[in-house]
Amino acid sequence: MHDFDTDGHRARKRFGQNFLSDPNIIRKIIDGIRPQPGELMVEIGPGLGAMTDPLIERLGHLHVVEIDRDLIARLHERYTAEQLTVHEGDALKFDFGSLCGGQGADDKPSLRIVGNLPYNISTPILFHLAGFADQVKDMTFMLQKEVVMRMVAEPGTEEYGRLSVMLQYRFRMGRLFDVPPGAFRPAPKVMSSIVRMAPLPAEQLGAHDEALLGRIVAAAFGQRRKTLRNTLREFIDDAGLQALGIDPGLRGEKLSVEQYVAIANECVRREA
Structure with missing residues (x-):
């Protein structure tokens, strides 16, 4: 070489x-x-x-x-x-x-x-x-x-x-x-x-709206010390998170990729 x-x-x-x-x-x-x-x-x-x-x-x-x-x-x-x-x-x-x-x-x-x-x-x-x-x-x-x-x-x-x-x-x-x-x-x-x-x-990807998934993930990590209840409130309410089995009192870093996809898909479903 x-x-x-x-x-x-x-x-x-x-x-x-x-x-x-x-x-x-x-x-x-x-x-x-x-x-x-x-x-x-x-x-x-x-x-x-x-x-x-x-x-x-x-x-x-x-x-x-x-x-x-x-x-x-x-x-x-x-x-x-x-x-x-x-x-x-x-x-x-x-x-x-x-x-x-x-x-x-x-x-x-x-x-x-x-x-x-x-x-x-x-x-x-x-x-x-x-x-x-x-x-x-x-x-x-x-x-x-x-x-x-x-x-x-x-x-x-x-x-x-x-x-x-x-x-x-x-x-x-x-x-x-x-x-x-x-x-x-x-x-x-x-x-x-x-x-x-x-x-x-x-x-295997699963998200119905990948741009929306990106916005949700960006919001969840935008203020790391805040809980999902605060960071995602413009996308989904407490009841919506709880229906997915997600505690609104968690912070963004606790959620798996699959859980973020589930949130994004629930938002799409609600808009339909």
């Missing part, structure tokens, strides 16, 4: 750049992803190419989304058009569905998304990516460990929140392993973790 000369590129704080440089960790991540020849894969933020190289080696061709023009120039110098397609721009605004071409309704989702996600935009990018779940086979990301712990958190724990509920509603989540700060240049001040997200089949 070739190494970029990192001396020529300064990590940019505004892009949240920390470049992976430990070959053992890189190998472990690639083994976790298990890329197969010919698969449709996009890497978010390839940076200095630490994962890009072994991914191309196994896939044959890779798509990347990169915002930093200096890095884009390096990628064009290093790889041919047959090996790499570079999409210049902000991953937060990128239409990942455009990579799937004319995927028909009966076709299985084929797009795989990977990347070392910038810590400074991790939550908004995860919500953006969730919007493409029906076109995605799986996603494997490196993120700040603290964010991953929130993504996979169980109800009743301190980490459990809006991110946990909305991602677990749509994906089967799994934390694979941790990555120490020393695996990066420059070394971040935090531990990182690898997480895998596999979209759940549509028939």
Whole structure:
């Protein structure tokens, strides 16, 4: 595997750049992803190419989304058009569905998304990516460990929140392993973790109105110290919660994903 000369590129704080440089960790991540020849894969933020190289080696061709023009120039110098397609721009605004071409309704989702996600935009990018779940086979990301712990958190724990509920509603989540700060240049001040997200089949989702579910979850966690009686009063009353077997005196973090779906569906039923 070739190494970029990192001396020529300064990590940019505004892009949240920390470049992976430990070959053992890189190998472990690639083994976790298990890329197969010919698969449709996009890497978010390839940076200095630490994962890009072994991914191309196994896939044959890779798509990347990169915002930093200096890095884009390096990628064009290093790889041919047959090996790499570079999409210049902000991953937060990128239409990942455009990579799937004319995927028909009966076709299985084929797009795989990977990347070392910038810590400074991790939550908004995860919500953006969730919007493409029906076109995605799986996603494997490196993120700040603290964010991953929130993504996979169980109800009743301190980490459990809006991110946990909305991602677990749509994906089967799994934390694979941790990555120490020393695996990066420059070394971040935090531990990182690898997480895998596999979209759940549509028939398992259950919410009749997903936008409403999102609003209810956001309200429940908007003021964490308040009870459901207060946070959800514009959606449902005490009697409605009790009819679902939910104590209105509970706080939002005590409810399971299924209970949030039940509340949203009850609201839809009442509006009908």
